[in-house]
Amino acid sequence: MTDSDNYVYRLRVTEPMREPVLRAAVDALHLPKGSRGLDAGCGIGLQVPLLADAVGPDGHVTGLDLRPEFLREAERVAEEAGLSGRVAFRQGDINNLPFEDNTFDWLWSASCAGYPAEEPVPLVQELARVVKPRGIVAILVYSSQILLPGYPLLEARLNATSAGISPFTKSMRPESHWLCAVGWLRDAGLEEVKSRTFVAEFQAPLTHEIRDALISLLEMRWEGAQSEVSKEDWAVYQRLSQPQSSEFVLDRPDYYAFFTETLFQGKVGNDKVNAQEDR
DSSP states (O other): OOHHHHHHHHHHHHHHHHHHHHHHHHHHHOOOTTOEEEEETOTTOTTHHHHHHHHOTTOEEEEEESOHHHHHHHHHHHHHTTOBTTEEEEEOBTTBOSSOTTOEEEEEEESSTTSOSSOHHHHHHHHHHTEEEEEEEEEEEEEEEEOSTTOHHHHHHHHTSHHHHTTSOTTSOGGGSGGGHHHHHHHTTOEEEEEEEEEEEEESSOOHHHHHHHHHHHHHHTTTOGGGSOHHHHHHHHHHHOTTSTTOGGGOTTOEEEEEEEEEEEEOOTTHHHHHHHO
16 A cells, blocks of 8 residues: 555545534535635545535535545545536645636635645635635634543643644744634735634544544554654553554543644635736
């Protein structure tokens, strides 16, 4: 299995635990029925069915991603969901969108635009460029988790590693962290900026589907952190996170965990039209 195949597999496996929180975030946007929107950085297209459901049969969703192998998988996801004719996919870079100004009624970006490799404000301005005046720009980010109940110090030390703060890095400005996205949207000229956090909770007994999803999340969350924690901490983490271990945390009858995703949204201003006419 290639790295790309493994990544796609993990996305597929973890989707059941993310779907309720993603649906709640999409519902909170109150996307107009019959509207046309862009999923910027759509990956393998797992949110496209949710967005298409929100805008109804007369709406349309375009998914954009840089990687052609992800777009091929996204087309399969859309076909499985019976969305032929209501969605389309296009290869492209969110930093240089291949669309004209004012193309879409709204724009959604989950786990992509919230993690900019460079300065975030120009990126948000580029996202807003393709959205019509009064349209929504929405950015969703993974914002926190508690996966190891009873081990707060261990989880805190894992979170303090490079893997734990990724894709943020120690060299980045604090203002570039995704939880500062309210400032990005305001500085990019968006109006009515607001944020909201959604919680996905899990309590024993776990279904097989959720158990498999949490196993995959435990594998991914602190992958590569071993060199930055003590041998003792890593040994405890391995005992807690390995399904074959007698101390596997998901086997606890009192297991409870959660993660959060935070939605940042703003509206494109009416004065955008005048600014474009002045160019």
